[in-house]
Amino acid sequence: MTVTPDLEQVLKGAELRVTRPRVAVLSAVHAHPHADTDSLIRAVRADLGDVSHQAVYDVLRALTSAGLVRRIEPSGSVARYEARVGDNHHHVVCRHCGAIADVDCAVDETPCLTASNDNGFVIDEAEVIYWGTCPACSTSDRHRRRGNT
Amino acid sequence: MTVTPDLEQVLKGAELRVTRPRVAVLSAVHAHPHADTDSLIRAVRADLGDVSHQAVYDVLRALTSAGLVRRIEPSGSVARYEARVGDNHHHVVCRHCGAIADVDCAVDETPCLTASNDNGFVIDEAEVIYWGTCPACSTSDRHRRRGNT
DNA sequence: GCTCTTGTCTTGACTCGTTCAAGAGCAAGG
DNA sequence: CCTTGCTCTTGAACGAGTCAAGACAAGAGC
Structure with missing residues (x-):
């Protein structure tokens, strides 16, 4: 895979050293959204050869x-x-196969992002996870299950 | 701790056998909201004596x-x-100390189930986690406590 | 280009929450 | 009371993630 100067700029912009493992990991994350660590390790190794976990x-x-x-x-x-x-x-997130998809912020007014009672907490982020069934698992509902029910 | 017949009824209502460990665990969960497993094990053992993890x-x-x-x-x-x-x-959830507090949904029903673009997923639940700083950590924050601990 | 400094990568062991497996024990129905 | 089958005990195992020490390389200064 050719080197991606763009990613190097991103690393430099974050004041991080530009190393092959870092470029490869960043590239892998870009190439495989929502990938787990093991998948990323394999992707990086396919790119660079041998890299420790x-x-x-x-x-x-x-x-x-760094926020990247x-x-x-x-x-x-x-x-x-x-x-x-x-x-x-x-x-x-699909309950059956674990597939993850992006969802743009639900409603403009974001009713649930405004806590009715914050208990005195200073809230700086609202994380929303929708649980359901992905299209593939909806059609073939008795498909292979990967996660726990 | 005195026996709580109410919890026995709850277990029976869920078609679960009524055993001492189950009553004790259910009681411990009621008594300690948001407790981790280890805390619950200790609470149950304080109640019953020796119970395997x-x-x-x-x-x-x-x-x-069972949904209990x-x-x-x-x-x-x-x-x-x-x-x-x-x-x-x-x-x-407090980023610093991990404290958890309940937050009622801003709207009565489940408006959070409405995603703007569901990618074909059939959504059945929306899980929202607010991240922030609890009152105690906010106070100690002014003492120069910073960073993601 | 060469060396130095400092942060990064390698190797290997380890932690800890959770799960698996086999057998004894006990709740519930007859 | 006895049977049946779920539930608890014991002990080991699993796996994602972390810790620690040393080798190594990127970037700065000469």
Whole structure:
């Protein structure tokens, strides 16, 4: 795979060192939205050859804290990462196969994003996860189940 | 702790056998909202004496699938359980100390089920987690406590 | 280009929440 | 009371993620 200078600029813009593992991880996250860590490790290794899982974990943490990627953890699933950051979008997760899709912020007025009683908390983010059934699992409902019911 | 016949009725109503561990776990979940599994195990053992952690895990799963308790898993936290079921309420989680509080849905029914673009998914539940800072951590924040702990 | 500094990657072991498996125990119905 | 089958105990195993120490390389300065 050819080097993507664009991603290097992104890393530099975040004041992060430009290394091959970092570019590869960032590229993998862009190429595979909502991929879990293991998938990303395999994608990175397909790109670079041999990379330790620890490096991927470390890079993902660095990218997450730098705000370049976002970490999502639906219940019953492992951590997943996506490169879409900055916009306030949410996710819909299939209960049967675990598929994840993006959902733009539901309503303009966002009724649920305004807590009726915040208990004194200072709220800075509202995370919404829609649970349901994806089109594939809806048609063939007795398909293979990956997650817990 | 005195026996709570009410909980026995709840278990019977769910077609579950009434055993001491089950009553104790259900009671512990009622007494300690948003408690993690380990806290519940300790609470149950304080009540009954010696109970295997496996029994608690098994009971919690049975109660969850029966709809008597609800399992919540904020990112970066272990599984927690609450007895408030049936109403569509959400949670606010403190980024610093992990404290959880209930938040009633802004609207009575379930408006959060309305996604602007459902990608063909059949959505049956919307889970909302508000992230912020609890009152206690807000106060200590002024002492220079910063960063994502 | 060369060296230095500092942050990054490799290797390997380890933690901890959770689950699996086999057998003993007990609740509920007859 | 006895049977039946679910439930609890015991003990081990699993796996995502983390910790620690040292080798290594990116970027800065010369």
